[in-house]
Amino acid sequence: MAVLLNGAKSSCTNLYTPVSRPFAPCPDDAHDGFQSFSERKKMKKILLVFCCMFLSWNASALEVSGVKLADSIHLGSRDLVLNGAGLRTKFFFKVYVAALYLGEKTHVAGAALNQSGEKRVALHILRELSDEQMLHSFNEVMVANHTAAEMQALEPQLKELTAIFHVVGKVNDGDVVDLDYLPASGTQIIVNGVLRGNIAGEAFNRALFKIWLGDKPAQPDLKQKMLGM
Numbered sequence: 001m002a003v004l005l006n007g008a009k010s011s012c013t014n015l016y017t018p019v020s021r022p023f024a025p026c027p028d029d030a031h032d033g034f035q036s037f038s039e040r041k042k043m044k045k046i047l048l049v050f051c052c053m054f055l056s057w058n059a060s061a062l063e064v065s066g067v068k069l070a071d072s073i074h075l076g077s078r079d080l081v082l083n084g085a086g087l088r089t090k091f092f093f094k095v096y097v098a099a100l101y102l103g104e105k106t107h108v109a110g111a112a113l114n115q116s117g118e119k120r121v122a123l124h125i126l127r128e129l130s131d132e133q134m135l136h137s138f139n140e141v142m143v144a145n146h147t148a149a150e151m152q153a154l155e156p157q158l159k160e161l162t163a164i165f166h167v168v169g170k171v172n173d174g175d176v177v178d179l180d181y182l183p184a185s186g187t188q189i190i191v192n193g194v195l196r197g198n199i200a201g202e203a204f205n206r207a208l209f210k211i212w213l214g215d216k217p218a219q220p221d222l223k224q225k226m227l228g229m
Contacts, residue, residue: 064225067097067124076118076182078103083112086225088218097124098212100226107227109213113206116183121209123177131165137218138211145214146207157204164189164197181205 062069065087072081083106085099101120106112112119138161143151151158168191171177178190186200187208199205210217217223 064097064099065094065126067126069097069099069122069124073101073120075101075120075180076184078118080118080120081105084226084228086219086222088222094126095129096126098122098222098226099124100212105228107229109223109227112227113209113213118183119181119205119209121179121212123179125171125175125177126173128170128172130170131168134171135162135165138208141211141214141216141218142207144216145210150207154204154207157199157201157207160197160199161189161208164199168196179208181209 062071062082064085069082069085072079074080080101080103083100083102085097087097088095099120099122100112101122102112102115103117103119104115106115139158142154142158146154168189171191175192178188180188180190181202182188183202186198186202187205188195189197189199212218212226213223
């Protein structure tokens with residue numbers, strides 16, 4: 001049984017509605033509801049795409065050649081952020097992943113070298129390296145970035161570095177060598193979380209970090225990656 005709506009105007013073409021059922025929505029109203037649902041659905045898709053893009057970028061920023069890197073660490077009196085990281089290669093062999101941690105991010109090598117406070121270069125080893133191989137590669141690049149007089153001035157610290165790595169011996173795939181600078185004590189050489197030696201002096205730390213950030217770095221593209229470029 002149906003009843004006639006008392007003089008009510010409607011955009012609906014059907015003016016009769018069964019008594020036992022609620023009023024049916026007007027087509028215009030239904031259309032508006034559909035648009036609202038469609039817009040919400042479209043917005044969810046857009047947000048999902050942005051989320052996926054962000055997660056993809058974040059994952060790539062924290063992993064280099066299979067090595068997962070922390071995006072921040074605590075060293076000494078402050079937190080450091082991952083400035084950049086890259087892969088060191090030699091004759092097409094993967095040698096290590098080097099990561100630079102600073103108090104403030106920078107794309108400028110000089111700013112990174114001269115930045116005050118704690119800082120770290122972390123070497124994630126990808127193949128077996130003897131102490132002689134490590135020391136030779138360090139010394140070769142340091143000589144390229146310093147004058148003979150500067151190298152002479154660094155000789156005491158270089159002897160300490162040599163002695164420390166002779167005690168460490170070889171490093172293997174999966175080992176981590178942290179070169180930490182703390183203003184109060186100098187450069188700490190830490191292997192797999194164990195302190196193996198400390199070398200005093202800011203000048204030595206700057207000379208050491210020039211291996212990766214100097215004008216003549218060990219590998220130019222690695223320097224760019226460590227500077228976040």
